[in-house]
Amino acid sequence: MRAYYYDNLPGDQRLPHDCVPSKPVSKETLDSINVKYWTIPVEGYETKIDAIAKERNYKNRDQINVSKAAMGDIYEEKLKGFFAEHMHEDEEIRYILEGNGFFDVRETPSDAWIRLAVEPGDLLVVPAGIYHRFTLGENNFIRALRLFQDEPKWVPHNRSETTDINPSRVNYLKTIGVGA
Ligand code: KMT
Numbered sequence: 001m002r003a004y005y006y007d008n009l010p011g012d013q014r015l016p017h018d019c020v021p022s023k024p025v026s027k028e029t030l031d032s033i034n035v036k037y038w039t040i041p042v043e044g045y046e047t048k049i050d051a052i053a054k055e056r057n058y059k060n061r062d063q064i065n066v067s068k069a070a071m072g073d074i075y076e077e078k079l080k081g082f083f084a085e086h087m088h089e090d091e092e093i094r095y096i097l098e099g100n101g102f103f104d105v106r107e108t109p110s111d112a113w114i115r116l117a118v119e120p121g122d123l124l125v126v127p128a129g130i131y132h133r134f135t136l137g138e139n140n141f142i143r144a145l146r147l148f149q150d151e152p153k154w155v156p157h158n159r160s161e162t163t164d165i166n167p168s169r170v171n172y173l174k175t176i177g178v179g180a
């Protein structure tokens with residue numbers, strides 16, 4: 001998984017939006033905002049994912065196929081929802097099986113966007129309370145496993161003054177050592 005600062009230039013969200021020259025983001029920087037990732041080969045992934053789910057106490061999972069063919073009429077609307085800056089109240093794991101895309105996560109306190117280019121085999125832990133968004137890449141397709149600790153609370157809370165004081169957000173800021 002490549003991580004770099006988003007260029008903030010207008011244009012198609014599906015393009016890489018890498019700066020020129022690129023500004024790579026280190027694992028330490030990702031650690032500082034509590035974003036964890038690792039790579040697990042897709043071939044035979046089941047055993048390893050099962051072990052991680054067990055170790056981190058994840059009880060539920062589903063598969064999401066983001067493409068026009070799989071989603072039909074709700075495709076455009078879903079894509080818009082994914083790309084609106086939001087947070088979730090629970091930690092969630094994404095494991096990419098096919099296709100590709102970009103998760104943009106906010107660095108705090110700078111508020112800069114960090115772009116995570118995900119591809120098959122990438123496993124990403126999205127901490128509760130982090131502001132983020134998602135877009136497909138240019139091939140318009142991704143298939144991913146979504147792992148949830150408890151019941152899938154698949155509710156995105158779009159960033160606002162209300163989410164700034166959401167307990168999950170406040171707790172996230174405390175975890176990364178940034179005063180709310
Ligand atoms: C999110 O949290 O926005 C998503 O999980 C997007 C779709 S998963 C490929």
Ligand code: NI
Nearest residue numbers: 086088132156
């Ligand atoms: Ni989300």
